[in-house]
Amino acid sequence: MTDNGRPRRRRPVVLLLVLPLIAVLVPEFYNFGHPAIGGMPFFYWWQLAWIAGVAVCTGIVYRATRSPR
Amino acid sequence: MIPPFSGLEFGIVLAMFAIVTVLGFAATRWRRGATLASVEEWGLGGRRFGTWVTWFLLGGDLYTAYTFVAVPALLFGSGAIGFYAVPYTIVAWPLVMFAAARMWSVCHEHGYATAADFVRGRHGSALLALLIAITGIVATLPYIALQLTGIKAIIEAMGIGGDWPLWIAFVVLAAYTFTSGLRAPALIAFVKDILIYVVVLIAIIYIPYKLGGYDVIFHKANTALVPKKATTLLAGSQYLGYSTLALGSALALFLYPHSLTGVLAAKSRNTVKKNMALLPAYSLMLGFIALLGYMALAAKVKPVGGTKKAPDTTTIVPQLFNTEFPHWFAGLAFGAIAIGALVPAAIMAIAAANTFARDIYRPYLRPSASDREEGLVSQIASVVLKLGAVAVIVALKVSFAIELQLIGGVIIIEILPAVVLGLYTRWFHQWALVAGWVVGMGLSVYMLYVTPSKTAAHFGSASFAFSTWGFHTKVTIWTGVVGLVANLIVASALTPLLGRLPRGQDQTSPADYEEAEAPAMALDPPAHPGTV
Numbered sequence: 001m002t003d004n005g006r007p008r009r010r011r012p013v014v015l016l017l018v019l020p021l022i023a024v025l026v027p028e029f030y031n032f033g034h035p036a037i038g039g040m041p042f043f044y045w046w047q048l049a050w051i052a053g054v055a056v057c058t059g060i061v062y063r064a065t066r067s068p069r
Numbered sequence: 070m071i072p073p074f075s076g077l078e079f080g081i082v083l084a085m086f087a088i089v090t091v092l093g094f095a096a097t098r099w100r101r102g103a104t105l106a107s108v109e110e111w112g113l114g115g116r117r118f119g120t121w122v123t124w125f126l127l128g129g130d131l132y133t134a135y136t137f138v139a140v141p142a143l144l145f146g147s148g149a150i151g152f153y154a155v156p157y158t159i160v161a162w163p164l165v166m167f168a169a170a171r172m173w174s175v176c177h178e179h180g181y182a183t184a185a186d187f188v189r190g191r192h193g194s195a196l197l198a199l200l201i202a203i204t205g206i207v208a209t210l211p212y213i214a215l216q217l218t219g220i221k222a223i224i225e226a227m228g229i230g231g232d233w234p235l236w237i238a239f240v241v242l243a244a245y246t247f248t249s250g251l252r253a254p255a256l257i258a259f260v261k262d263i264l265i266y267v268v269v270l271i272a273i274i275y276i277p278y279k280l281g282g283y284d285v286i287f288h289k290a291n292t293a294l295v296p297k298k299a300t301t302l303l304a305g306s307q308y309l310g311y312s313t314l315a316l317g318s319a320l321a322l323f324l325y326p327h328s329l330t331g332v333l334a335a336k337s338r339n340t341v342k343k344n345m346a347l348l349p350a351y352s353l354m355l356g357f358i359a360l361l362g363y364m365a366l367a368a369k370v371k372p373v374g375g376t377k378k379a380p381d382t383t384t385i386v387p388q389l390f391n392t393e394f395p396h397w398f399a400g401l402a403f404g405a406i407a408i409g410a411l412v413p414a415a416i417m418a419i420a421a422a423n424t425f426a427r428d429i430y431r432p433y434l435r436p437s438a439s440d441r442e443e444g445l446v447s448q449i450a451s452v453v454l455k456l457g458a459v460a461v462i463v464a465l466k467v468s469f470a471i472e473l474q475l476i477g478g479v480i481i482i483e484i485l486p487a488v489v490l491g492l493y494t495r496w497f498h499q500w501a502l503v504a505g506w507v508v509g510m511g512l513s514v515y516m517l518y519v520t521p522s523k524t525a526a527h528f529g530s531a532s533f534a535f536s537t538w539g540f541h542t543k544v545t546i547w548t549g550v551v552g553l554v555a556n557l558i559v560a561s562a563l564t565p566l567l568g569r570l571p572r573g574q575d576q577t578s579p580a581d582y583e584e585a586e587a588p589a590m591a592l593d594p595p596a597h598p599g600t601v
Contacts (some may be wrong), residue, residue: 017163024156025316027308031149033301039284043302044360047155051352054159058166059346066339067585 013064020054074228081400082227082407085264086238089257089408093245096252107444108182111250112423114334116177122255123340124347126416127331129258131322132158132351134219134410136358137265142382144362148299150307152359153314158352161319166345169323169332171492173341174584175577176333183420184329184488185428191491193573194499195432200506201484202428205326208481209421212325213458215477216417218383219410221462223403225373226387232463238411239459243452246415250448251334254415261412264405266354272402273357276364276393290363301363306543310532313547321478321549324485326420327413338585358386365389414455422450476517479531479549483509486553486560492582499573501563509556516548 023029023046030046037045109115118126136154143151172187181187184205189198217235224234245253277283291301303311322328335341365385370392372380387406390399426447431438438446487502519537522529532545 014167017166020163021160024159025312027303027311031303031308036284039282039287041287041301043149044152044356047152047159048353048356050159051155051349051356054162054352055346055349058162058349061163061166062342062346066342067337 011064014061016057016061020050020057023050023053075396075400077396078227078400078403079229081397082223082404085401085404085408086241089260089411090241090245092256092260093242093249093253096245096249096256099249099252099256107440108423108427108447109180109440111444112419112426112447113182113330114251114255116334117336118255118334118340119336120340120343120347123331123335123344125258125262126251126255126334127328127344127348128351129254129261129409129412130327130331130416131348131413132355133413134216134406136355137406137409138219138222138383138386139215140355140359141362141365141386144359145365145385146297146299146382148294148297149301149303150299150311150314151362152356153311153318154359155352155356156311156315157318157322158355159349160316161322162345162349164319165323166342168489168492169345170338170342171582172329173332173335173338175492175581177338178581178584179576182333183326183424183427184324184484185424188487188491189428190576191495192487192497192499192502193575194503197487197499197503197506198428199433200503201487202424204480204484204506204510205324205424206421208477209326209417210454210458210461211477212327213414213417213421213454214462216410216414217458217462220407222381222383222387223407225381226384226391227403232459235459235463238407239414239455242411242415243418243455246418246451246455247448251330251416251419254412254419255334257408257415258412261405261408264401265409268402268405269354269358271398272361272390276361276368276389279393280364280367286360286363286367289367293366293369304543307545310545310547313550314532317482317547317549317553318478320485320553321482324481324488325417325477326424327417330416330420330423361386361389368392414458418451418454418458419447421454422447425450476528476531479513479517479547479552480510482549482553483513483556486556495575496564497560498564498567498570500567500570501560504563505556505558505560508559509552512555513548513552516551520548 031043033041033043035042140151140154143154145151175181175191176187179186179190181190183202185198185202188201189195192198217239220235220238221232277286280286280289287301294300323332332341335344362385365388368389370385370388372382372384373388387399387403390402394402426443430446430450431443435442483506486497486505490497516533516537517531518527520529520531520533521527531548533548533551534545535542
């Protein structure tokens with residue numbers, strides 16, 4: 001689809017979507033007990049923290065790519 | 070051992086069930102169109118749901134009773150590997166964001182209600198569409214059954230013998246789904262999610278407080294896992310299994326008919342995309358619910374039901390609530406879990422029924438059927454599917470409910486090339502896609518067949534051990550990934566070879582995949598030029 005006669009391009013901001021994939025799909029990065037937070041091993045809080053991370057990434061991409069109303 | 074029966078618990082659960090039933094029937098009047106008698110209205114809620122309704126609907130649809138019951142059970146029994154549910158629901162959103170938006174647009178433009186509708190329009194192949202439809206229905210059945218195991222766990226933990234409450238719950242559910250369609254679970258999802266948020270919030274603060282903090286919980290859980298040959302961290306041989314399980318489950322998630330139903334019921338493309346940023350909120354809840362499995366280990370909770378050799382570990386969360394909380398709160402939690410099973414079960418049955426009516430009944434059994442008749446067939450099919458699921462779960466004793474869903478995931482992922490890649494390219498020949506499906510599905514089912522579990526010789530698990538093929542390693546992989554790769558290789562290799570055979574007619578055009586709203590509006594100039 002075109003806007004103002006220009007072909008639509010994927011913006012680099014879309015690359016943000018790759019970040020959470022790398023962060024949680026490679027257990028080599030986070031399969032450790034330390035440092036723990038409040039007694040919770042690194043393995044668990046790292047992945048839980050990325051829930052917020054993914055929401056931020058998809059949120060930014062949504063705002064950058066949403067269709068005009 | 071059967072836990073003592075509590076009248077207060079039972080009364081609270083019953084009252085909650087009654088409230089939800091009233092809501093279910095009342096939903097008929099909610100935002101209704103001129104008539105309910107069509108797949109469009111009954112099965113997709115008229116495609117009018119805004120951001121919040123879609124959020125609750127998809128949340129209630131995708132984070133199911135399986136969340137509440139089976140994931141903690143997996144951590145309870147197998148340690149860290151069970152936490153795969155968290156990366157799974159993290160990677161799902163960025164992975165499907167654009168595909169889901171394209172799917173919404175093309176289906177909105179052409180009035181497609183199912184993945185098979187889209188495939189028929191895109192690839193012009195009736196056979197391929199039929200395979201997609203059958204795959205969707207077959208994969209959904211164990212998923213509906215999985216929801217039942219959630220309710221069953223509650224019934225067992227409340228100290229009630231027999232399967233009769235299960236039948237009553239599902240007959241009532243079938244009745245209001247029949248009358249209200251997708252509007253019923255959409256409305257009930259509000260109640261369900263608010264209840265679950267409250268219950269979980271209290272549980273994850275109060276239980277660690279009572280048990281002495283997360284430090285103590287993880288320490289005790291680790292000690293309790295040692296005899297089960299597991300720990301609270303992954304073993305090196307589990308890395309590949311963990312990643313492929315999370316990635317594969319995420320890829321499979323939006324191929325299920327019920328996910329697509331939730332997406333297509335949204336009123337705009339933006340609604341779909343915005344939800345991909347809002348739905349991770351549910352993952353946070355899922356993560357803490359998963360940890361209830363360790364809390365149960367630390368609190369030395371014993372599962373009830375099942376056999377001595379294979380106890381029904383899905384009961385550990387209800388049992389944890391039973392031992393740690395007063396009856397009234399346990400009752401509230403049980404009610405929330407039970408309703409949490411009803412919502413997705415209803416949506417799944419609706420989605421599979423739509424697929425049957427649209428893609429099997431009308432094209433193959435009665436091409437002359439009217440929209441009204443198609444809608445009625447869908448309504449009836451939803452009832453049959455639900456009662457069939459109860460019969461299946463009553464007949465089969467399942468110790469690890471989650472494995473059922475994993476098998477469904479292995480099956481459904483085989484439609485990815487035709488559906489998801491089909492959203493982006495027409496490069497694949499339709500016969501190559503059919504061949505890919507046949508080879509991928511055949512390989513997956515064979516691999517599932519030769520995988521034993523502790524209690525069964527076949528179909529024991531969706532984690533395939535390479536040692537089965539004689540490799541001297543403990544490494545496992547999620548079976549679906551292997552089947553998908555085989556499917557893609559065959560489809561890619563055959564496409565150039567089949568180049569001369571005639572291709573199916575493509576009804577869609579590239580612009581259809583970008584439509585934001587109704588076609589008439591897309592012709593208007595954008596309000597804010599340059600924001601796209």
